[in-house]
Amino acid sequence: MDSKKPIAGTTENNQEPNPEANPEPKSGNLPLRVGVVFAVFFLAASAGMTALTLGGGPAFLAPAVRQPLAFNHLKHVKDLDLACNTCHVTVETEAFSGLPSAEICAGCHAEAQGTTAEEKRLVKMIQDGTPLAWVSLFRQPPHVFYSHRRHVVVAKIPCTECHGGIAETTSPPLRVRKLQMKDCLACHERKRVSTDCTACHR
């Protein structure tokens, strides 16, 4: 793995709450203890919700994303040595990098390549013409303008800098830590790139 700490992680457990943080009430009175435990839980939960609605929510509070198929990045990227743009076809040419349609997979999976159940399911989806409706994990709100071509080709920033280790996953992550405005600004300040509101908000 990258020795540098990526600004966006791909695991859901990189910011687990600390169970030790709950103060243990001294009283042996059971109803009181239960009450205190509930109060602590409620406070922690509402603090979490506040953090989430402010956009600074820890990854473990984000809703889980269910993908149509258990895609294995590691197998395709490492074992089969496929380039990112085999599937994310416009990552070097456009703002949007794209999530692969079934046609891209069909290039190899129109017939079975192996023996796994998940691949059998894929072959069936391709043969039936079922679309692969991937859900974007890193999607930003519509008022944010971001371009892959600009960052990947012009600025030559590695994918891992913003997406962590997703290419080393063996099944789609349920949650990720998305880039926040402060992540964009920190790098733009460091690299002396525009931090005008209108550069990113259009």
Ligand code: HEC
């Ligand atoms: C064989 C096709 C394929 C290749 C090659 C591939 N990917 Fe993917 N990628 C996918 C699929 C399918 C998804 C959606 C499922 C998932 O999240 O795992 C995805 C999702 C992603 C996402 C999450 C995007 C989002 O918003 O949900 C990132 C980031 C990503 N890939 C990066 C990479 C990088 C970096 C490489 C090259 C090192 C790469 N991928 C190579 C098929 C591929």
Ligand code: HEC
């Ligand atoms: C360049 C050819 C190629 C492309 C494109 C490709 N695959 Fe594969 N895929 C393979 C090969 C080869 C295997 C390995 C079969 C084996 O060894 O079991 C494989 C294995 C798989 C498996 C079973 C492995 C596992 O761990 O479950 C799934 C599921 C899969 N691919 C999904 C996809 C999806 C979804 C896409 C499109 C986004 C895709 N593949 C695109 C060649 C490809």
Ligand code: HEC
């Ligand atoms: C400087 C940060 C950064 C780098 C570097 C970066 N990405 Fe992204 N990526 C993002 C952001 C931000 C989004 C969400 C874009 C949006 O919602 O408009 C995203 C979204 C994606 C998506 C989902 C589809 C889409 O375009 O919204 C894929 C797939 C993806 N990136 C793949 C890659 C790959 C592959 C690389 C390396 C070749 C890469 N990214 C490099 C920041 C980055």
Ligand code: HEC
């Ligand atoms: C790791 C560093 C890094 C991160 C993180 C990053 N950027 Fe950038 N960004 C750059 C660099 C370097 C350039 C200048 C590329 C060039 O020379 O054109 C740039 C250029 C831009 C531009 C074009 C600015 C202009 O003056 O036209 C926009 C818009 C932009 N980034 C948006 C974003 C957004 C939105 C995010 C967060 C989701 C983000 N960037 C995260 C490094 C970064």
Ligand code: HEC
């Ligand atoms: C380098 C890119 C970048 C620049 C420059 C930037 N922003 Fe943002 N901003 C973002 C991103 C990405 C988000 C969405 C993620 C988040 O909420 O952290 C965001 C979110 C916001 C939001 C929150 C909107 C919501 O949905 O909650 C506000 C308000 C905002 N920006 C205002 C500003 C203002 C005002 C400036 C200028 C002083 C500015 N931004 C400059 C990238 C940028």
